[in-house]
Amino acid sequence: MKKTLTILFIFFSLTVSSQCVSNQSFLLSSPGPYSPGDVVAVDYTLGTFTQLNINWIIAFQINLGVGWTNLIPLINPVGGGTQTGNWVWDLQNTYPSGLNFGPGWRFNNTGFNPDWGSSSTGPFTMRFRVTVGPTCTPDDLSITINVIGDCLTGGWNNGACCSDPAYNIYNGNVQIVTPITSNINHY
Amino acid sequence: MKKLLTVLLVCFGLATYGQTTINPDTVCANATGEQYFVTNTPTSTYNWTVTGGGGTLQTGQGSNSITVDWGGVSGLYPNAIEVIESNAANCPGTPVLLDVFVLDLSGNIIGPFCPGDPTTPLVGNPAGGTWTGTGVVANAFQPSTAGVGNYVLTYSMAGCNTTINVVVNNGPVTGPIQHF
Numbered sequence: 001m002k003k004t005l006t007i008l009f010i011f012f013s014l015t016v017s018s019q020c021v022s023n024q025s026f027l028l029s030s031p032g033p034y035s036p037g038d039v040v041a042v043d044y045t046l047g048t049f050t051q052l053n054i055n056w057i058i059a060f061q062i063n064l065g066v067g068w069t070n071l072i073p074l075i076n077p078v079g080g081g082t083q084t085g086n087w088v089w090d091l092q093n094t095y096p097s098g099l100n101f102g103p104g105w106r107f108n109n110t111g112f113n114p115d116w117g118s119s120s121t122g123p124f125t126m127r128f129r130v131t132v133g134p135t136c137t138p139d140d141l142s143i144t145i146n147v148i149g150d151c152l153t154g155g156w157n158n159g160a161c162c163s164d165p166a167y168n169i170y171n172g173n174v175q176i177v178t179p180i181t182s183n184i185n186h187y
Numbered sequence: 188m189k190k191l192l193t194v195l196l197v198c199f200g201l202a203t204y205g206q207t208t209i210n211p212d213t214v215c216a217n218a219t220g221e222q223y224f225v226t227n228t229p230t231s232t233y234n235w236t237v238t239g240g241g242g243t244l245q246t247g248q249g250s251n252s253i254t255v256d257w258g259g260v261s262g263l264y265p266n267a268i269e270v271i272e273s274n275a276a277n278c279p280g281t282p283v284l285l286d287v288f289v290l291d292l293s294g295n296i297i298g299p300f301c302p303g304d305p306t307t308p309l310v311g312n313p314a315g316g317t318w319t320g321t322g323v324v325a326n327a328f329q330p331s332t333a334g335v336g337n338y339v340l341t342y343s344m345a346g347c348n349t350t351i352n353v354v355v356n357n358g359p360v361t362g363p364i365q366h367f
Binding site for chain 2: 036037134136176177178179180181182183184185186187
């Protein structure tokens, strides 16, 4: 009886809150902290995307704090698995589920269904560049990436790969240097 | 030894930090071209504001050094000068303020005197300054010391001056007593 309950519990857990993303890593061109005008290149790798319940990977969304500006893609992810299509850079796209995607890369499946994504399990590597905007306040410079499965886009909905958390790449704020003025002197 | 160390410390301090204006700064009434400055950072700009005391900014807005002409109304003017430095990224620093005291000196009118008149105190306003000039002894005028003539006496305080004019006239010349 106990063994049966354990198996049921494991199955339930996999179905409801399973995570399909693993072996993520990143590399920053400079470690920070960052000041206005600093340019940072970000290399991100998703080692494995596990296709639970045949959910496929469809997009990488880049989430930036307000202190960043001038987001530029440098290296696109590759790999469509058995699917034909290509990874495209997009600033915004609304999926059938209503998911408001962007900016980032999304897989444009030109085979069966544009909302099915890529059947590749990775690894995926990509690079983008961001610049610290001009500011006099310690604005947020966080960088995270959401890996989106076609469960979230409405392309294939059977419960898996819907809850992968955002992957944290950088946490910090703009380093502000304000002038320190001497006392006023009088000749 | 302790005294020597103190002297060395004071000298080192002066050499390191240079001149520092005491707050409030004192200026003479109606002074013109008074220069105010902060330590310069070449990539910074400086926004100056002059308020109160009849002060008007004459030159140097944007730079680390300005000149100001002051009015003639004596008094303390809090935060009369303000400067805000902005760095190359146009980020402002904390405002730096300076109070200004406009000093308008005046002296009492005395005389005319005769050579034999007694010593008369010289009164300056505000008090605390120093009188100088012919016939002035310990902030008082001695006609007998000055002798006959017209004199300009100066009252000085905190680098400001004002003057008064004093006259010592000839006394009557009386002939000898005659006996008819």
